Amino acid sequence: MVIYNVLSTFSKSNNNTTLWKIIISTILSKWNSKLVRNNKSFPPCPKSWPIIGILPQIFTKNKSSFVYWIHKTMEEMNTEIACIYVGNVHVIPVTSPELACEFLKIQDSVFSSRPICMSAKLISNNYLTSVFLPIGDQWMKMRKILASHVLSPSSLQWLRPKRDEAIDDLVEFVYKQCINQQFINLRKVTRCYCGNAIRNMVYNKRSLFASREEDEQQVDALFTLLKYLHCFGISDYLPWLSMFDLDGHKAIIKKAYDIATKQIDIEVDHRIQIWKDGYKNLEQDILDVFIMLKDDNGNPLMNAKEIKAQVLELMLATVDNPSNAVEWTLAEMLNQPKLMQKAIKELDDVVGMNRLVQESDLPRLNYIKACIKEAFRLHPISPFNVPHVSVSDTIIGEKHFIPKGSIVLLSRLGLGRNPRVWKNPLKFKPERHLKKKKKDDGEVVLTDSKLRLLSFSIGRRGCPAVKLGSTITTMLLARLLQGFTWSLPPNSSSNDLLESSKVDHFCTLPLLAQAKPRLANNMYHF
Ligand code: HEM
Numbered sequence: 001m002v003i004y005n006v007l008s009t010f011s012k013s014n015n016n017t018t019l020w021k022i023i024i025s026t027i028l029s030k031w032n033s034k035l036v037r038n039n040k041s042f043p044p045c046p047k048s049w050p051i052i053g054i055l056p057q058i059f060t061k062n063k064s065s066f067v068y069w070i071h072k073t074m075e076e077m078n079t080e081i082a083c084i085y086v087g088n089v090h091v092i093p094v095t096s097p098e099l100a101c102e103f104l105k106i107q108d109s110v111f112s113s114r115p116i117c118m119s120a121k122l123i124s125n126n127y128l129t130s131v132f133l134p135i136g137d138q139w140m141k142m143r144k145i146l147a148s149h150v151l152s153p154s155s156l157q158w159l160r161p162k163r164d165e166a167i168d169d170l171v172e173f174v175y176k177q178c179i180n181q182q183f184i185n186l187r188k189v190t191r192c193y194c195g196n197a198i199r200n201m202v203y204n205k206r207s208l209f210a211s212r213e214e215d216e217q218q219v220d221a222l223f224t225l226l227k228y229l230h231c232f233g234i235s236d237y238l239p240w241l242s243m244f245d246l247d248g249h250k251a252i253i254k255k256a257y258d259i260a261t262k263q264i265d266i267e268v269d270h271r272i273q274i275w276k277d278g279y280k281n282l283e284q285d286i287l288d289v290f291i292m293l294k295d296d297n298g299n300p301l302m303n304a305k306e307i308k309a310q311v312l313e314l315m316l317a318t319v320d321n322p323s324n325a326v327e328w329t330l331a332e333m334l335n336q337p338k339l340m341q342k343a344i345k346e347l348d349d350v351v352g353m354n355r356l357v358q359e360s361d362l363p364r365l366n367y368i369k370a371c372i373k374e375a376f377r378l379h380p381i382s383p384f385n386v387p388h389v390s391v392s393d394t395i396i397g398e399k400h401f402i403p404k405g406s407i408v409l410l411s412r413l414g415l416g417r418n419p420r421v422w423k424n425p426l427k428f429k430p431e432r433h434l435k436k437k438k439k440d441d442g443e444v445v446l447t448d449s450k451l452r453l454l455s456f457s458i459g460r461r462g463c464p465a466v467k468l469g470s471t472i473t474t475m476l477l478a479r480l481l482q483g484f485t486w487s488l489p490p491n492s493s494s495n496d497l498l499e500s501s502k503v504d505h506f507c508t509l510p511l512l513a514q515a516k517p518r519l520a521n522n523m524y525h526f
């Protein structure tokens with residue numbers, strides 16, 4: 001199959017080539033025999049070149065058209081799993097929920113590692129953190145610290161006042177913009193809120209909106225880092241090219257990294273000194289917790305480098321999904337005002353108009369959560385899940401051979417829009433997530449254990465912050481809807497975000513909207 005594909009590609013451009021065909025056939029059959037080890041068959045593979053695989057496709061296309069190419073090719077091949085050769089790496093994109101569950105549930109231990117890649121190495125300061133680390137002791141140490149000391153139910157409760165301050169600041173800021181009759185750039189506002197919430201939880205710094213330029217710059221830098229984490233980088237597949245930085249990614253990442261970490265470095269160094277000098281004896285935020293953790297011998301469990309790297313990663317993990325989901329939900333609601341009315345009615349019924357929605361109200365805001373879940377399904381922030389790597393050879397779906405070292409890309413886009421699974425997949429329809437049977441109190445959760453959509457993922461590399469991520473996202477949407485009546489700017493016949501997404505899902509315009517206060521004036525001052 002592979003031989004045929006490549007030969008047919010080649011022969012289209014060269015007709016005079018019996019000799020060439022013999023040479024290529026020889027190279028290919030050697031290459032192919034390596035691939036089909038012991039008669040095991042790989043998932044269907046699109047046309048690719050020997051040795052370099054589909055590297056030319058990657059570098060002749062920009063990131064989003066390459067993502068589009070993968071999905072389109074899989075559609076044409078009528079497959080929900082494929083094997084793409086990138087250099088000598090097997091990349092396995094998956095759009096089937098059943099197979100995705102096999103990867104992350106049944107064979108979770110085989111697929112629990114991460115690839116070595118230039119962007120992750122730089123951003124995690126040489127693999128000190130949790131998200132990007134291949135499986136091993138350092139990953140286990142950092143994941144355990146997060147699960148036990150940062151993301152546990154008691155830690156989340158303890159940090160709640162910090163999140164409350166950030167959400168109150170958001171409401172006040174939007175209110176002031178309304179009074180000044182300014183349009184609201186919802187991308188900016190939602191991203192800033194997420195940055196403020198995590199900053200306040202990590203190092204107890206309440207950053208009022210638009211009051212500190214460096215806070216905004218930090219959030220922008222975080223998004224630059226996220227963009228390049230999700231990119232295909234040439235040196236990840238041909239490591240010997242890394243010193244040349246051919247695609248320029250390294251330089252961009254380094255610059256954004258310096259901006260994103262400037263404030264973190266200062267805060268961490270300063271705080272360590274305060275504890276050393278004995279000026280502090282009470283833990284008040286995540287940074288204090290990190291500094292005061294001790295190992296079995298009573299020595300600090302985390303060194304300064306690890307703390308700084310982990311703080312950066314917490315920020316990266318917090319800013320992207322919640323802001324993206326809320327921006328898209330509001331864009332969809334502006335297009336279908338009935339959805340917005342339904343959400344507001346739920347808020348009025350559950351919370352009323354005489355107090356602001358609180359975290360304790362969230363379990364009863366099922367329609368609001370269904371809207372966010374629908375945004376996760378239809379408009380994921382990234383086309384693929386964080387990559388997983390196989391630590392041994394295995395068979396998936398009873399027939400697909402996946403060799404050790406394969407990079408598995410569960411497609412968030414492909415799962416959430418799979419027409420076999422979802423009726424009318426391109427329609428934003430939150431009702432599909434409302435529970436019909438009153439099982440589990442009918443409470444909507446933002447996770448999907450069957451991976452029909454990939455929000456927080458599952459398994460040992462699944463997101464350890466489901467509760468925190470769900471809370472930040474739901475509060476953000478609930479407060480924006482409870483506090484304000486939203487409309488498109490006058491003379492704007494269409495919703496720019498949705499319009500631009502028709503051209504390129506991942507290169508969209510920010511949502512600009514007009515807001516009017518819905519509540520009594522005294523509700524907006526804290
Ligand atoms: C709506 C919000 C969020 C969503 C949708 C989300 C989603 C995800 C996803 C899809 C993964 C990768 C799972 C996999 O590899 O299979 C992940 C990993 C992770 N997330 Fe989240 N996340 C959210 C918020 C957060 C927050 C707020 C934090 C921490 C403050 C966080 C910390 C992490 C960590 C540490 C990992 C790495 C787990 C590992 O590799 O062991 N996430 N998240």
